[in-house]
Amino acid sequence: MTETQSSTTSISDRPPSVAHLLLERVAETPDLEAFRYPVATEGGPDAWHSYTWAQAAQRVYAIAAGLMDLGIRPEERVAIASTTRVDWILTDLGIMCAGAATTTVYPQTNAEETVFILADSGSRVLIAEDATQLAKVREARGNLPGLDHVVVIDPSGVEPAADDPEGWVLSLAELAERGAAYLEAKPDCVTDTTAALRGDQLATLIYTSGTTGRPKGVRLSQDTWSYMALAIEAVNVVHEDDIQYLWLPLAHVFGKVLLAGHIKVGHVMAVDGRVDKIIENLPVVKPTYMCGVPRIFERVYNGVAAKARAGGAARLRIFNWSADIARAHARASQESFRRTGKASVPAGLAAKHAVADRLVYKKLRAAFGGNMRACVSGSAALTPDIGFFFAGAGIPILEGYGLTESAAASFINPSSALRTGTVGKAFPGNEVRIAEDGEILLRGPGIMQGYHGLPEQTEKVLEPDGWFHTGDIGELSDDGYLRITDRKKDLFKTSGGKYVAPTEIEGRFKVVCPYASTMVVIGAGRKYCAALIALDEAAILGWAKEEGLTGSYAEIVAHERTRRLIDGYVDTLNAGLQRWQTIKKFELLPRELDVEHGDLTPSLKLKRPVVEREFEPLIERMFVEQ
Incomplete structure (x- = not known):
């Protein structure tokens, strides 16, 4: 193996859980805006409403107390099957504040696999988005003897079934009402439960969607998330005055980790998981920061190119020229920074870039809302030419790297020292090795406890001394930048x-x-x-x-x-x-x-x-x- 590289900074004295961080955030900035979310209006565009931190906490604590009233205790599993929406986040935080563990289920998951995940995880409660998600488990209730309740976020269209046990189905509003009553009787139940949480307790079971076979439940502890929260703050990619646009699926670890960072940093989070609404929402929300996957950025690029092509040969030539200038400018700027510590480009290239900015880049930035400071790309490899284009157009894409088993974020490109084509440098507290066959090995506080109920599978990837085998092939520069070359099993x-x-x-x-x-x-x-x-x-x-x-x-x-x-x-x-x-x-x-x-x-x-x-x-x- 190569010599082990470690991040130059460390994270110490982290609290046992994100629930601790939430209580601190609410106490520190109760009246600041925490979330924005869309609300449908009759015959018009969506209206965006907000929660302050204090308002969000009131909702979270009621959900937490409602779960306690249902008999949920620390480390017991509560599943969420829903699209990305503010209710997902508030429910997840409620589960954490009850000391329980969230099991994530993609809303697109079919009934058979949904039932498998609920049974394998031992989930006692399912938070279902709507009647569609409820139907997946209602028909298979006989195979889920441990599922005591289904809580429906949007109860419209939910009809009572004759064979439903009494109280088996209730709405999220009813759960919160039960929680409010429970809080009246036991006003310290949330703070007491949070105070008693240990860092090694189970916080989340995320089932890898997997490219083959049955999904495996990845066990992530309470202090894994509090570590990620502090690490995200430390790398300084997102700032307290940012408006972050969140559309990523929260059942995926990439979306989930953003919630931890949000609570620690305290910025505004605009939440809408409808992918078909992204283009419409960006000019309305005017975010400064957004995370995505390569496919989204590729589609934006191809869409802009297609629009230029539809405008005729002259317009297409202008776009192609501008795209080449963007890439050349980004490459020159990054190479200059690498050599001298200062980003600069030749005068002739700078002049061409200024012309291209007026013709093309300015319009692209306007489509992103006009205020986008940076985007982060993860989950799969971003093609460098796409990255160079966006960087040169004034929307730098900071590629990062991690896996479900490492709580999503293990590497990120520094916003001040972007190196397109790499996934950046290790998060604070992480160690990395490159094995003799090129495989990337990681060790640190973000690594999973193991696969749920699968000790043999765990042993295949997690060594006794904590080194995790990622299955990815990569190269590490002398100054700590990691480049992913391929997936080991895909070679x-x-x-x-x-x-x-x-x-x-x-x-x-x-x-x-x-x-x-x-x-x-x-x-x-x-x-x-x-x-x-x-x-x-x-x-x-x-x-x-x-x-x-x-x-x-x-x-x-x-x-x-x-x-x-x-x-x-x-x-x-x-x-x-x-x-x-x-x-x-x-x-x-x-x-x-x-x-x-x-x-x-x-x-x-x-x-x-x-x-x-x-x-x-x-x-x-x-x-x-x-």
Whole structure:
């Protein structure tokens, strides 16, 4: 192994739990704005309402006391199956303040897997968003003998069922009413329960969506989250005067960790998990800070490129020129900072950048609300060319890295010393090693306790001395910047003995081809590499309209002119690859890859085995001997 590197700063004297931090936050800034959330209006745009910290705490404490009234005790599990909304956050904090442990369930999860997670976790209460989530467990109640109650956030459309036990279903409002009464009788129940919490008690069970097999429950302790809260404050990426826009799924660890940082730092959090509302909401909320996944930034880039293309040849030339200038400016600036500690670019490039800013970048920043100071990207690798473009356009994307097993955040790019193409430097208190085979190993206070009920699986990845095997391959610079090169299990060897890192090739293609949604490189044990390519529906249909082609997405994809179009982009991709990496053949998929079909995880990671099984006939066709 390489020599161990540790962060230069440490986190000490952290409180046992985020519940402690919440009480401190409310006492310190009770009247400051904590959350913004949308409320539907009749016939008009959503109205944004707010909670102060004191108002949020009142709601949180009532939920916590309501759970205690239902008999929930420390470390017992309470599940949440809901989209991202302010009620999710208040409920999660209520669970924490009751000393219980949150089990997260993606709202897209089907009934079978939802029941598996609830049973495997031993959850006693389910906080269900609506009638749809309730229906998943109502039919399988016989397989969930330990599920004592279902609390519905939005009870509209929820009808009583004849075989429901009395009190089995109640609304979140009813739970809060029970909690208010419980608080009257026991006014110190929340503060006493919080004071008694230990750092090693279970706080959260997050089930990895996984790219293969059944999900595993990752056990994260109370002080894991309080550590993350203090670490986020220490790296100084988000500030107390920020307005953070939160749309990420809170069932995913990336979304969940942001809540801990929010409580410690004390900024405003605008919450709306509707992905189709992001473009509409940004100019209204005017956030200064937002976290996302690469797919979102790729779609924004491709959308801007498609709009430029629709504006005619001259407009497209201006965009392409501006994009090249943005990348060149960002590269020069970052390289200058690395060498001298001061960001500077040649005068000629600076002059071109100023022109491009007026023509393109200013409009892009306005689409993000006009105040965006920085974005953070995580969950999967961000293609460097996309990162350089946004950095040069004035919206730096600070790529970070972590896993569910490390509470999401293990590395982050410093906002003052961004190095695009890396995931930055280790969080305070973290240690990192690169094993002989290139695998990244982590150790620190953010690492999980283990997989719930799976000691053998835990032993495979977590060594007795605390080192966690991430399964990712990477390189570490002398000054501590980490670069992820691929997922260990995704690397493959061709029959000619050459190793191929598919993620790198796939990322390059998304930059080369503005119509690409997903590329899946195939070639393990084969003579050459081939690829399945899914196109972005909006982009390719826009191109088809310009070309006078009509038909559905599948019909356009099957058209010979579309194939010739994509063939040209594959040739461009191949020109920059080693001979054994080049894509010799490709097939266009009849639909986009998505979560609903099981091709992607809810955090938008590619499920390679699923895709390869579903499209096996297309894959075999690409490897038929000619």
